[in-house]
Amino acid sequence: MEKLANRLRELQVGKVLQNERLSNHTTMKIGGPADIFVEPDSIKGLEKTMEVIRDAGVKWRAIGRGSNLLVSDEGIDGVVIKMGDGLDSLEIDGTIIKVGGGYPIVKLATILSRKGLSGLEFAAGIPGSIGGAVYMNAGAHRSDMSEIVKEAYVLFEDGSTEWLSKDQLHFSYRTSILQKERPGICVEAILQLKEGSPEEIKAALQKNKDYRRNTQPWNFPCAGSIFRNPLPNYAGQLIEEAGLKGHQIGGAQVSEMHANFIVNKGHATAKDVHSLIAHIQEQIKHKYNIDLHTEVEIVGRK
Incomplete structure (x- = not known):
């Protein structure tokens, strides 16, 4: 692993750490060490990282802001890739949003509400990133990412990249094709929102934030909802x-x-x-x- 870590450092892919405790990177504040922890500083850095991982034949997984994740006390084998600050681009063109996988979803919802763009109000209080939200089809308040995602730019394990349409992402309740069918990293997403009243959108966002604050225990480290709802039960x-x-x-x-x-x-x-x-x-x-x-x-x- 030392050789692999040094190779990643030579390529200047971003931050490279060894035996980094993942309790430092999860909202539950639980998790043992990753053999190698990489926080790429760009899409190019991410692609180089995946190329090195593939050539070395080691295990890997990506994380976002560490919500909805329980990491073993013994840690994770191989390489953990954190989608962070280097992958948080944002372009707004009318009602079309192109956003990096590392962008915080709450921050995006707040920015879009001020611009009178509706569709992401459900994300108020969700402590994750866009990439993770697409991966999990995150949702709340009777809406989810499948309602607004047009396409996602995905980096697959073999190094290939592809823009997948909403239909190709196979969204369903808290899942997408990226979890098991075609494991991959959501590098960027294109979202389709709707124009609306900034005051009404901000009010809806605040209402959802207040609901979470009043009903969910974010004053303690936690991962979010532990169980899927066995509908029609909760x-x-x-x-x-x-x-x-x-x-x-x-x-x-x-x-x-x-x-x-x-x-x-x-x-x-x-x-x-x-x-x-x-x-x-x-x-x-x-x-x-x-x-x-x-x-x-x-x-x-x-």
Whole structure:
């Protein structure tokens, strides 16, 4: 890995670190080290990074701002690529937005609201990046990324790149083609918004921000919603009705504010969170014969 890290440094792809703890890069503040951690400073830096990774035949994965992610205490093998400041371009042309995968989605929603562009109000309070939002088809308030994405520029594992249309991205509830069918990194996205009243859009954005602030426990480190909603039921409601609000294992606790959140009450480990997830799933299956599936992505060494 030393040789690989040095090669990346020689190519000046951006920031290159070894054994960087991923707890520094996740909203849950949990996660062991990555063998190599790269934060590319440009699309060219990202492409060079992927070329080196491919030639070395090592494992890799991309992360954004670290939300919706639970990283093992043992860390992640291979290379972790962070889509950060070097991949946060923004071009606004009327109602068409071209934005880098590393751009913070909340920041974008705020900027667009001031310009009277509607469609991203649902993203208020979502602590992720555009690339991750496309990858997960992030959503809230009865809307999601599939409503506004026209195309995404994707870098695939073999080094190839392609603009995928909305239909080609195979969006469905909290998923896209980039997760399993064709693993890849959303480098840029083109969004189609609508013109509207800046005052009305800003008011809707603020309403959604206030709702999140009042109903979700962002005062503690957390990853976002832990479980997908088993529609027509809602995971949080089932967990609350099962009497599991406040249940704690180690430093991980079912939030007392919203039962579909697990919060880090201080020095929680991934093992604590895994154990709590398993306990919740077991109880919900026993009480309601409903299988809860995780929305949070669980990654890393076993």
